[in-house]
Amino acid sequence: MSATIAPIRTRFAPSPTGFIHLGNIRSALYPWAFARHHGGTFILRVEDTDTERSTQEAVKVIIDSMDWMGLHYDEGPYYQMQRMERYRSVLDQLVQGGHAYPCYMSASELNALRDRQMAAGLKPRYDGTWRPEPGKVLPGAPTGVQPVLRFRTPDQGSVGWDDKVKGRVDFANDELDDLVIARPDGTPTYNFCVVVDDIDMHISHVIRGDDHVNNTPRQIHIFRALGHEHPVYAHLPTVLNEQGEKLSKRNGAKSVLQYRDEGYLAEAMVNYLARLGWSHGDAEIFTREAFVQWFDLDHLGRSAAQFDGEKLKWVNAHYLRALDPAELAAQVRPFLQRLGLREQGVDLAAAATLLRERAHTLLEVAELCGMFYAEPEPDADSLAQHLTPAARAALVDLRSVLQALPVWEAPDISAAMKQILVAHKLKMPQMAMPLRLLVTGRLHTPSVDAVLALFARDTVVHRLSGVA
Ligand code: GLU
Helix, strand or coil: CCCCCCCCEEEECCCCCCCCEHHHHHHHHHHHHHHHHCCCEEEEEECCCCCCCCCHHHHHHHHHHHHHCCCCCCEEEEEHHHHHHHHHHHHHHHHHCCCEEEECCCHHHHHHHHHHHHHCCCCCCCCCCCCCCCCCCCCCCCCCCCCEEEECCCCCCEEEEEECCCEEEEEEHHHCCCCEEECCCCCECHHHHHHHHHHHCCCCEEEEEHHHCCCHHHHHHHHHHCCCCCCEEEEECCEECCCCCECCHHHCCCEHHHHHHCCCCHHHHHHHHHHCCECCCCCCCCCHHHHHHHCCCCCECCCCEECCHHHHHHHHHHHHHHCCHHHHHHHHHHHHHHCCCCCCCCCHHHHHHHHHHHCCCHHHHHHHHHHHHCCCCCCHHHHHHHCCHHHHHHHHHHHHHHHHCCCCCHHHHHHHHHHHHHHHCCCHHHHHHHHHHHHHCCCCCCCHHHHHHHCCHHHHHHHHHHHC
């Protein structure tokens, strides 16, 4: 008899509260990669039961972020708010089975209980007043009060799991009091919904942030009460910012879409985030396909990962340089438009290919493209410094030679420049600096012959006509 292997099904289960940073999207990347690696199914589930904070715009931000990074889901989005009927029927089932019971303790009674426990130096916990026990007489239910439902946690023994990141994790049951699983208005609470969803969606592996570790023992109890095995858990260590604090909007973390808008490439982001908490030997740069092929839960990092903006830039620059010129142009174009630059005269693929050597992002490439697509406005002081009488004389001659060049290409332009330098006894920078300023308006450009070759000859000749 061969063992049947359950299909791999993973999920990303964000709460749509409007902001999604790199640590959040990493909790989508890993379950996505795990599902892809195994030919499984990746599900998007929107945990929107916090109706005060959840918005449809926030759902769009999540979907756009995933879409940008190419984390396509196979099922969903499922919305918890659309599953209320199902939750209510499972709540009934738990009550029927003796796993949940109504509790009429009011908020003020709970507060008083907590105060007494704290005063006695005890950890605050629900004391089981309304928990049915054989032979126990419960207080009479107060009239006009809607009870909460509490889950009946086993009071002895322990509960634990073999976490793919943390190893064995165990909690003593007497540390877990009876969790509220439905509010007085009957709406189910978070830990309960997660379990019903993970069961109904046949989730095989839960890969999520380790801020959920304390929820897991409670969730496992609910799985068992519902007659199910719990999924495999992998709790990912937190992502810290460069100051060593937990990554969060409050601490200045940027949203995923802001990285997109700053000109980071999705492929670079996937590569960078893949390494932020997982490794494959010492591989730093690898394709999405290699990542999917290599990804497993056995090489997840056990300690917190620290975001490193310089490394992300380095990875991005790598991907920028690897793009095919036509693809590079297509990616730079929207950024040019955003900067108000009109693509004209100079071939964008050629310009961007030349300029990417000095850039880390698409936005930086587009900004540098200003040297080709904006009218030059050289700074007067720089001109006064570099456009010396000797340079001026050389540039007048250079203009005539350029005008007559049989071929308008970088090597020919370079040869013409050298010829003029020799004739005028000048060093390259003495002529190249004012030449750059006049033609591009900038002091820093790639090799000037390569830059001139991209312009139409007429443009260069015209821009040099002012020196005579
Ligand atoms: N909705 C939870 C969150 O955004 C995730 C829950 C889970 O993955 O189980 O943190």
